[in-house]
Amino acid sequence: MFEIDERRLDRWERRAEWPLTGLAAVFLAAYAWQVLDDRSTPGLHGALEVALWLVWLVFAVDYAVRLTLAVDKRRFFTAHLFDLFAVLLPAVRQLRVLRLLTVLKVLNRRFAGRVRQRVGVYVAAVTVMVGACASLAVLDAERHHPDATITTFGDAAWWTLTTITTVGYGDRYPVTWEGRLVAALLMVGGIALLGVITGTIASWLVERLSGVEGSVAEAERATLAELRLVKAELAALRAELEHRPGV
Template structure:
């Protein structure tokens, strides 16, 4: 039976609008970074959109904290939401939760657990990779001695970092850029570990099922 608590009802009502707000936030931020020649009026509008998206997330966090009745325990049990609220570039992760919301509302069968993990890891990699490339490019462009001179360089660096390859041909030189790099490394290791572990578990289940179905003595 679905949870019918006030907090659960609030989350079901807001998960789609917040996912849309995450995409709008990412689009506005991308425009500010990739189109530096925009008129000041358009840049100010993008800034207002990003701040409004942050305000929506802050309001949602405050409401869920109030409805949970857990006080400080809410922060510990919802640490990912707390981190997402503090670090704006992680807000697109809310889009990953939209898949489950759509599945529940339309009554469609969900993917198997292993498939869901891989889908979520893939979506997270795309969203975080794009957001990370934007963030590091914003810090690195024009910096003295920077090897990251275009957004294409930033995307290449992000792919190499998330894949834990680290060619070293392009590397951030600014303090904030290096801080972002540390976060990207940690995210890459976590996502790679999740996908690898899930795939290995799926293979073990397949082999075990084949052994169970094999006739005795064969």
């Protein structure tokens, strides 16, 4: 009984994976369109809004179905707390930028399978994706504020770049609390991501320049392998001594 049910949850998640990825891409496109094409007719704007809410609804239904299918509901609940917040919080109009987090998560899962083998490429791609979403979100939040300094996508992208690198000239900065929320998420997440990139470039530079072929971790693994050979050798020696008739 137990086994069958968890298998049903697994099957649902496997089947829903592709449609949800597609919907995440649709959501991102519709959101980008709505934010970038600010002067669209009310009809088009309304249609995009409906599309965004429909995608949200599908994600909400997906969460409900998974919770229903799970046998150990308490464990599912605590393990997928982030999913719950991602469904509940965007229901508040002001926090709809948080829906982008779910979209990023779904797209990331799809994308990870392909390029995970090359960490550098993968992290760079994720950073570009995070940066693009942060630019859209901050533009959406700031655009219509009277004191805003971020009013075009170019401004937003430039602001994202100066923030993620911690340069922070201060020629552009968010003034609304929604924009500052986006900034807070970008700072904590983006600085870590860019830290990985510059750290990778830096250690690659040092290794290549100093002619060091392997890292400490590799040397450590070589030591361990060597040690296991020594142990096997010793065991063989002992076995030989024990079974020799002449001794």
